[in-house]
Amino acid sequence: MEILTPMETTALLLSLRVAGVAIALGLPLAVLAAWVLGRYSFPGKTLFDGLVHLPLVLPPVVTGYILLVTMGTKGVVGGWLYQTFGIKLIFTAEGASLAVAVTSFPLMVRAIRLSVEAIDGGLEAAARTLGAGPVDRFFTILLPLMAPGLLSGAIVAFAAAMGEFGAVITFVSNIPGKTQTLPLAIYAATQEPGGDAVAARLAAISFTVALLALMLSEFLANRVRRLIGQV
Amino acid sequence: MEILTPMETTALLLSLRVAGVAIALGLPLAVLAAWVLGRYSFPGKTLFDGLVHLPLVLPPVVTGYILLVTMGTKGVVGGWLYQTFGIKLIFTAEGASLAVAVTSFPLMVRAIRLSVEAIDGGLEAAARTLGAGPVDRFFTILLPLMAPGLLSGAIVAFAAAMGEFGAVITFVSNIPGKTQTLPLAIYAATQEPGGDAVAARLAAISFTVALLALMLSEFLANRVRRLIGQV
Amino acid sequence: QDVLVLAAASTKNAVEKLATQFKAKTGATVTSSFAASSALAKQIENGAPADIFISADLDWMDYLQQRNLIKTDSRVNLLGNELVVVVPKGSTLKPDLSKGGKLAEQLGDGRLATGDPSNVPVGKYAKAALEKLDQWAAVEPKLARADSVRAALVLVSRGEVPVGIVYRTDAAIDPGVEVAAAFPPDSYPPITYPAALVASSKTAAAASFLDYMKSPDGMAVWKEFGFVPAPKAP
Amino acid sequence: MLDLQIRQSLGAFTLDIAFTAEERGVTALFGRSGSGKTSVINAIAGLTRPDEGHIRVGDTVFFDSARHVDVPVEKRRIGYVFQDSRLFPHMTVRSNLEYGLRRVPAAERRIAFGPVVDLLGLGHLLDRRPRGLSGGERQRIAFGRALLAQPRLLLMDEPMASLDAARKAEIMPYIERLRDEMNIPIVMVSHALDEVVRLATTMVLIAEGRVRGSGPVGTVMGRLDLSAVTGAQDAGAVLDLTVETHIPEDGLSVLAFDGGRLTVPQIDRPPGSAVRLHIHARDVIVALQPLAGVSLRNALTATVIELAEAGPSSADVRLAVGGSFLIARITRAAVRELGLMPGREVVALVKGVAFEPHSGGAVSDRHGRVVDV
Amino acid sequence: MLDLQIRQSLGAFTLDIAFTAEERGVTALFGRSGSGKTSVINAIAGLTRPDEGHIRVGDTVFFDSARHVDVPVEKRRIGYVFQDSRLFPHMTVRSNLEYGLRRVPAAERRIAFGPVVDLLGLGHLLDRRPRGLSGGERQRIAFGRALLAQPRLLLMDEPMASLDAARKAEIMPYIERLRDEMNIPIVMVSHALDEVVRLATTMVLIAEGRVRGSGPVGTVMGRLDLSAVTGAQDAGAVLDLTVETHIPEDGLSVLAFDGGRLTVPQIDRPPGSAVRLHIHARDVIVALQPLAGVSLRNALTATVIELAEAGPSSADVRLAVGGSFLIARITRAAVRELGLMPGREVVALVKGVAFEPHSGGAVSDRHGRVVDV
Ligand SMILES: Nc1ncnc2c1ncn2[C@@H]1O[C@H](COP(=O)(O)OP(=O)(O)OP(=O)(O)O)[C@@H](O)[C@H]1O
Ligand SMILES: Nc1ncnc2c1ncn2[C@@H]1O[C@H](COP(=O)(O)OP(=O)(O)OP(=O)(O)O)[C@@H](O)[C@H]1O
Ligand code: MOO
Ligand SMILES: [Mg+2]
Ligand SMILES: [Mg+2]
Helix, strand or coil: CCCHHHHHHHHHHHHHHHHHHHHHHHHHHHHHHHHHHHHHHCCHHHHHHHHHHHHHHCCHHHHHHHHHHCCCCCCHHHHHHHHHHCCCCCCCCHHHHHHHHHHHHHHHHHHHHHHHHHCCCHHHHHHHHCCCCHHHHHHHHHHHCCCHHHHHHHHHCCCCCHCCCCCHHHHCCCCCCCCCHHCCCCCCCCCCCHHHHHHHHHHHHHHHHHHHHHHEEEHHHHHHHHHHHCC | CCCCCCCCCCHHHHHHHHHHHHHHHHHHHHHHHHHHHHHHCCCCCHHHHHHHHHHHHHCCHHHHHHHHHHHCCCCHHHHHHHHHHCCCCCCEEEEHHHHHHHHHHHHHHHHHHHHHCCCCCHHHHHHHHHHCHHHHHHHHHHHCCHHHHHHHHHHHHHHHHHHHHHHHHHHCCCCCCCCCCHHHHHHHCCCCCCHHHHHHHHHHHHHHHHHHHHHHHHHHHHHHHHCCCCC | CCCCEEEEEHHHHHHHHHHHHHHHHHHHCEEEEEHHHHHHHHHHHHHCCEEEEECCCCHHHHHHHHCEEECHHEEEEEECCEEEEEEEEECCCCCCCCCCHCCCCCCCCCCEEECCCCCHHHHHHHHHHHHHHHHHHHHHHHHEEEECCCHHHCCCCCCCEEEEEEEHHHHHHCCCEEEEECCCCHHCEEEEEEEEEEEECCCCCHHHHHHHHHHHHHHHHHHHHCCCCCCCCC | CCCEEEEEEEEEEEEEEEEEEECCCEEEEEEECCHHHHHHHHHHHHCCCEEEEEEEEECEEEEECCEEEEECCCHHHHEEEEECCCCCCCHHHHHHHHHHCCCCHHHHHCCCCHHHHHHHHHHHCCCCCCCCCCHHHHHHHHHHHHHCCCCCCCEECCCCCCCCCHHHHHHHHHHHHHCCCCCEEEEECCHHHHHHHHCCCEEEEEECCEEEEEEHHHHHHHHHHHHHHHHHCCEEEEEEEEEEEEHHHHHHEEEEEECCEEECCCCCCCCEEEEEEEEEEEEEECCCCCCCCCCCCCEEEEEEEEEEEEEEEEEEEEECCEEEEEEEEEEHHHHHCCCCCCEEEEEECCCCCCCCCECCHHHHHHHCCCCCC | CEEEEEEEEEECEEEEEEEEEEEEEEEEEEEEECCHHHHHHHHHHCCCCCEEEEECCEEEEEECCCCCCEECCHHCCEEEEEECCCCCCCCCCCHHHHHHHHHHHHHHCCHHHHHHHHHCCCHHHHCCCCCCCCCCHHHHHHHHHHHHEEEEEEEECCCCCCHHHHHHHHHHHHHHHHHHHHHCCCCCCCHHHHHHHHHHCCCEEEEEEEEEEEHHHHHHHCCHHHHHHHHHHHHHEEEEEEEEEEHHHHHHEEEECEEEEEECCCCCCCCCCCEEEEHHHHHEECCCCCCCCEEEEEEEEEEEEEECCCCEEEEEEEEEEEEEEEEEEEEEEHHHHHCCCCCEEEEEEHHHHEEEECCCCHHHCCCCCCCCC
8 A cells, every 4th residue: 555645745745845835934023023022012012912823813714714815816915916926825835835824923923932031131131241232132142042942933833834724725725736735635535435544644644744843843952952052 | 783792792701711721721731741841851752742742733623523533422531431420521611621722732832841941950950959859849940930931831822722613613513602612603604605794803802802811911921020030 | 728626525526526537538637626615705706716616505606696706607506415314323213304393302412413504504404494394493402513514424423413414415425324314305495506617717628617517427427426416496 | 530420229229329430440349248339330331221320431421311321232342241151051162252352343353362262271161162161161251251342341240259369360460461551441349359459440349339438449448447348357558669670589579669668579560660569467567676587578667657456356557658558467465565556666577478469550540539428 | 977989071071089078077179160179069969970989978878889879969968059059030038048948847957047047147138039139149048048958968169259258257157157066067169268278177179170189178288289279379387276275355365286375366265175277378477586576476486397489589488386387488588598498497477366267176187188199
């Protein structure tokens, strides 16, 4: 028996790509948001924090629907993107990335923010006396020291991205080879007679991928911790 | 216009209760898991970590399905619970709590684990020289110092619990007043032509609740940080 | 040019088989995306580049038609289905579908699984049928409202509920359940799966695939999966 | 001119500090634990913000509440050696050391990497990370890091508390060079009077958040009533002298002041240089007439000015030697036996090895003031 | 008996330490920064695990690699005052202080809360949290916390480095009481020779992870070749004496040893008590005959034993006084002028105020050994 059918391989690879792109795009923004939330006070901070968490609070289908309305080719943003750059997100893998990026964003921010808050302010004070301005300090002190949280946030977001269903199917539908990620394939399998076995196998694959990602992240986290002198 | 129909009020209260119970039950376990994962090494650690993350990786519907199969009255565990204690989880609010507890569990563990890892080992060493054994240290040193992470984990889990759809509807289905949480009501609304307005209003309620929860958590986190001497 | 079909999830196997056959015949590739009818309709509304929409009920097709998002002249009632009562395999329960019957009592402290009558098509039909049979009021508090036919079916085949109301097509593909009774055809509005070309579709092959699905060859495939021809408009 | 006047509430503690000091030189903040020393230098660095007041160094205004000036820390270019070392845990020792250096334009780099590393004995640690370093190692790195940032003003909070005597002896001359050759003003906190006396030009005594006395080290130290604050063990006086000649064959130098001559271990300064000596009260012996056949090198004619109790059995004798003062701590039994009283002419004897030489930079600030609060 | 023999790799650094010390008393670890002192006490505490060796205190085996004994830290009941204070940030000062105390059965509590708080001057801080406390305040709390845990052995890593002289002067007698009255064995790291001499019974010199010399403080300090390690400034000798009589009217005490008598500031010990004096080399003056009319209280007949260079201009003269030894640091010019050479009879003069008295617990360990590596 082959382990994966071509369709399943496609779904797996697509999931990896979609999740990968989502994390890669979301991470810098998440770091920025976490930094701002973790280190500064400003009016409207709680509202901003609330907006960051919104995708977590809403059922994913609703998030997907909001994306559909705003980022579809008829939507405000999506329409502009389409008219101006010819970028089309709906029904594309890029759109799937956007959907999982949005739903996993709060998870990244939370993890990274925790790391930012745990960093000893005394070190930043020391860097200031050594002439480092805010951006400089951000890159030379905060960013390296938040690396474990960043990794943790990335991995949890990656796992969530691998499992995201509602937002994806609602925004970019369920097109094999284009937008049918593993969770959608699992869903599709449950719609078929005797599909449970297939669904179970796909779920096992998901789990294996997540396990590998976790192993990688543990390994990296240990290295990072050694690098930043925590071990 | 009234702000909420009776049905919506019911759904909101139910959501709060379901999420609250889920966090209350999940938190101690999450703390335990985070402590073990953050402070100790043991064979099978990655596998354990993987299992903790499983609900994040799998589409919620699949998680709900797994719960149905295991915790339903015909399931291995659920059957035993039912036979032995007459506890029935399926189609009940308790079951909904279980479902959201499971899906939000990895989020709690991640946040708390980050906090555990950020605690200076030197403090534990000091506590050891003062005669504190592992459990003693856990309660007197680690637990208070991980409080910000615990809060953060709880709030993120609460938000996710407020938004969980797939696992809930699959495991306990959608019974108004018993298991129809806000997301289920929102989803139901979006499935009807012209239901968008209702869905939007319910989503706004969700958002408001989440915002309030966040404000509360920020407030508590600041107090906690003052209490544990970080500010 | 590929044809993209957005179809209600319950039509998945049949549509895929039709697509394979169509490709063998014409060489044209048909891709399909299966999801809830509501999601698909909204995707079309928001600019999804689809060619054909197959809805599980009339409401969402009407929704698009009102907004001029489908080619009205291409709209057809493609299929029909039947509403049946299923029980877990081996169950001896004989559902009482008589007018004013005791279905609710038969449930005991169990529940009746079906789609959510507020928004899932199968639930709407079930509600109509039970109302017609004067059993709705008794059964309603005992509903387990699933978000899809499949989810309702799982509850039955796992034995978590003693009774479910689903389409015959779904009942046919789940070995864990057996059809214990069928609702009288006049007890609920005809179950209709409408199909149409999407307004923005520019693919010539789309029309011919739609035609193929309506053709006798196509109908044979539908039948194979338990669907019945569309009921005549009342 | 270092000109500081600040008022700041820290919880229940209030800081209310004002002093001025020569810009060139070392200002020592001296006071008991919890008196507010760290708080003062935090304000100078800009890490905390006084409620009101001003902080000026020469022409530069770092802070002035009246004029709404508050230069950000990173623009002040004030080096700070923290009481806890605050090394960056994720960087190697080398990167820590270079952190400030790299942020200074090459043209403004006067303190070079190599010499600092050598001075501080950090060569073998450069590729390590802070974790696992010993307390003294961390402190030396923190010192080097602050130095290499080419500060315009250097703050040091007990920089040598965790250093052994030998390392201290190596570092002190270097701080002198910073002060004298590089003209970097330094404000330091120290509990060790020998460090203060050797390095400081101005001394600021702080108690309970207020200045108890400030001025040139010689003036502050020579006041008997402050010795209670400075710590009984370390009472003594400070003399400013000029190098007269060297006796290379004995490794000695002869120093002159208006009260006479002192022979001390050779000082590496050309004749004519200004030099300061801290003479501990317990190193001064009082005799009624000059002695012979004894290892004491230095005999100065002196007049008893004042007697004060220093402990249950001891007394401090303030002696005028020319226009300067010395303090001798002797037993009260000796006071009685020798019949010491104000006005009495005596000989003050000091061992030649008792001196800790302290050179330069001191002459100019003789006009400093003493503030009583 | 404190019996320690460990070998441990720490990165590139290797610790290879063996020494024994009297169980009753203070063992001082002395050595330069990075020599391995903290590493040794970490091993004693059980915070790191030696690769091999053993650590025993009296009958208790804390660690023995051969016998696979490794008592967990929390079971050792060893108090540890860390080099960094490691206060619990989330607890008030009071809770910090009580942390260890509460974990000891009431019956075993010999050190009470109130007196420790008073001694350390912590009363006004009890309700504060560690954040914002000054360096010295933190260190005092850490000390109190370790004490109140009623340790069976107390480890202190530079406990007084950040304390001012006055506070130090208050705390030292307390440590003496712990040592003498409560019989708590203490192992301390210190860079300050005055602390070591005053408090320690046994001194262990550590350099580069190895023991350079160990034994009773008097023996170790009296060796000229070790003064390079202990720091040139602080060379000196240690005399063990007996209180002979007190002269209350002068606040003086007369001490006797086989080399004669010394008059010192009054010591609070009954006649007959054993007492130790550290006599700094620079406090000893050499004369060819007894002097009159001078504030020097103490003249001892001595014989020059050995001369050694101590610096470019100074020499250390080792003197035999009865069966004991003194070291005098004088200029080489004085050596020449006085014609000092081994065998020469001289008078050693010491000022009465030069003494830092150190009482008790020292007589018993005169048989200690000196180890050379
Ligand atoms: N885990 C470790 N990894 C590598 N090197 C280490 C480790 N622990 C200690 N060292 C090194 O061992 C040496 C001894 O360190 P230790 O802290 O014992 O010194 P110390 O004598 O206490 O010095 P100080 O007086 O400066 O505190 C130092 O050079 C230190 O860098
Ligand atoms: N943020 C704060 N909140 C409350 N009290 C504070 C704060 N900062 C400092 N203090 C108090 O102010 C006093 C002065 O503290 P500071 O650190 O300046 O003392 P210090 O003179 O440096 O003492 P040390 O020699 O012990 O380091 C201390 O009693 C301290 O507890
Ligand atoms: O295919 Mo449906 O929309 O679940 O009836
Ligand atoms: Mg301080
Ligand atoms: Mg150390």
